[in-house]
Amino acid sequence: MQRMSTEPRRPAGRLLSRPVLAWASWDWGSAAFNAVMTTFVFTVYLTSDAFGGEAYASGVLGAGLAVAGLFIALLAPVTGQRSDVGGRRKLWLGVNSLAVAVLTALCFFVFPRPELLLLGVALIAAANIFFEFAGVNYNAMLAQISTPSSIGRVSGFGWAMGYVGGIAALVIVLVAFVQPVFDWFGSSTEDALNIRLVAVFSALWFLAFALPVMFAVPEVPRQRNADRLGFLASYGLLFRRIKAIYRTSPHTIFFLLASAIFRDGLAAVFTFGGVIAAGTFGFALSEVILFAIVGNVIAAVGAVIGGFFDDRVGPKLVIIVALIGLLVSGTAVLVLGAADYEFFGVQWSGDTTFWVFGLLLTLFVGPAQASSRAYLARLSPAGEEGEMFGLYATTGRAVSFLAPALFSLFIGIFGEQRFGIIGILVVLLAGLLVLLPVKPPAKVPPAVVPAP
Template sequence: MNAMAVPQASPPASELASGPAVSNKGQILAWAAWDWGSAAFNAVMTTFVFTVYLTSNAFGGADAASAALGGALAIAGIAIALLAPVTGQRSDAGGRRKLWLGVNTAAVAVLTALCFFVFPKPEFLLLGVSLIALGNVFFEFAGVNYNAMLAQISTPKNIGKVSGFGWGMGYLGGIIALLAVLQLFVQPSFEWFGAATQDGLNIRLVAVFSALWFFIFALPVLFTVPELSVNKDQSRLGFVASYGLLFRRVKAIYRTSPHTIFFLLASAIFRDGLAAVFTFGGVIAAGTFGFELKEVIFFAIFGNVVAAIGAVIGGFLDDRIGPKAVIVGSLLGLLVAGTSILVLGNGNYTFFGSAWAGSTTFWVFGLFLCLFVGPAQSSSRAYLARLAPDGESGELFGLYATTGRAVSFLAPALFTLCIAVVTPLVAEGEAQRWGILGIMVVLLAGLLVMLPVKPPGKTQIAVVPQH
């Protein structure tokens, strides 16, 4: 007699596959509005305006202030790695994904508004970098829930485009926010009290503007995308017990889908490099290439246009050739552009009989950098959303944030270390450029770890019970 065949368990349904058959355009727009609003924190506060203000001579010099900023962000990364592991899991289980998105977004807005009290004096540097670092902590927590919502509003056929659309909206929101900041505060079109530069009033008011911008555009998703259903059993887990469940699930993921772990590691590394490109981009433009604040903002506007185009194109390619190919191609482009900025620096060159100034170097290769950052970020999000089991997107994106922030000290620390090592060897103000080397090392490491990772269609995550 033949042995009775044992039925094989069917693969677990992903949250993406269990979602709507057709996307709701209103929900997609509301969801993307959060990305639009978040640009006020990403583009205005941490990249092109407020961190440039913090690393100016008023706070003790570009080199010292840049090192302090890098150190604060490194500490923030360690804090996120220690605190974020179960935030997504608990919001999934308690049906509170949207609630915690709102709470953490509000925290970012409050911390951003408090930057109004950072006066242009060296004794206020610690307050400034601390507020930016804390803002990054709560922004990452909000991002866990926001990214997890991607599976709720998209389908397997359009997830790449939806993710790319979100990133594109973020970049376009950055353009509008930067234009508003330029016209109202930095190079005002009319006289008003917010244009006053005494005690840095105009830049401090930029922080208030950014807080309001983020808060207002974050509201639509909170009213439009439905909340998750409650998993009552899991919602009773204590905080420590949630870590126990997380560890068991990580072991199960490694056993059943090791390439998911490899992807989390690779993306953790290269996403830290991507974040550093934006965090230190404006700082390098001002400190190394001599851009005035208004020039930094003009570059930021053009950079966001290019980044939005790159994100949208990357989203379409993602649905056609897969997220891994988009990520690898983007990282190669970033390495070429970043290395060119490092090597050429602020020197004057002649190419094919034409003069090439240092500022031209940054404009050309800086925009080249912007073109590839969006696709790498967007496709990373889409890659993971394709894998998340039903009802566990938040936990997986929490793990995504945790692994990312577990190494998020790398790029800021290497940026700071390279500056510190080179400072005694070069002229005053020349050391900052070498911070780029630290960022490129992180991007290269991420690329090397990513190369052997399988595409999402060739790996599957098993569902693990609580107990």
């Protein structure tokens, strides 16, 4: 029988409308958790010698995040489905965002002592779980604040806000806490007070910028018979819907698989970019930070440009062009970065090559990420976006080992760090090849998927 209710798409008259700005504000705020807590500052602190040594602490952190990834993979689709059915998408976005902020703030109590390593890892891992759950509901809102003709631009704008928000948060953290330009109580390094206060700052930053979406975007309508479905029964409905989607729209499943692969490669570009810059090209820490800032700016510009093309030529072509650009740029870094050479009468060094083609890589990452989200939003039946983005999170987690494993494998084979780039390129190429035969989404929202 047909799904009991449908969710109306709420058109945005212009890109910089109140609902779009409020929605993108969440992306801006979430960068404090992504960039500050899990990438550049707090996890670096957790893996320092103060917690038992880099190797040991890194192993514990990796294990904790792996367990968090398992929870996300198992629960994300069902939590998204239940927020769709119960008409509580915005509610659960707020609840999960609040949980992330609270868990992040609690990291203040992780003093630099080995016995507190498990507490720190547990808090970061739990925050990751709730962050992904919030992300499912946040991504599902994309259809509410856009139209089929503007969805690409809106998605690209959101990604750009995330990149720029990360830069803003990192700069504040750098000049106020890590390398303070003025003395204040929060700059004290005793008991790592400055780093622990970074956690409080990140929590407040995220919470403040997550609030606007709660007031500017309406809740989705509640579907009839929502209370009759128990939590475990939700899995039965999930599998039946997956079968129904495969039967009525198999290319949706194929896209989920393709995007899971190339999104792992996209994540690896940023994950290992700084590592390669320092290890292969000899960048100092200050240069790595500068490269990260410039790279995020260029990625934001790329996301906005890609969004405009998305609405004109469709997300599939944007993703294909972006992946090809990534493959060409990555190959240039690998081949041309091996030695100094002369190009059109100009002497280029390896680090110059990385600045040019490494930044070109970041230009293509933004459009691929933003159009991937817009692609799935176009494929999702109205009222079932949460469930679809839950599957999006699950498939991504299922293959998240690919790029790191191949990166390490090729380093082991060739004995040099720069050859790890081959592993990233292989994942991007595999994602591109799987995507090519996938049917592009229609600009008109798909028909309702039948559910038992």
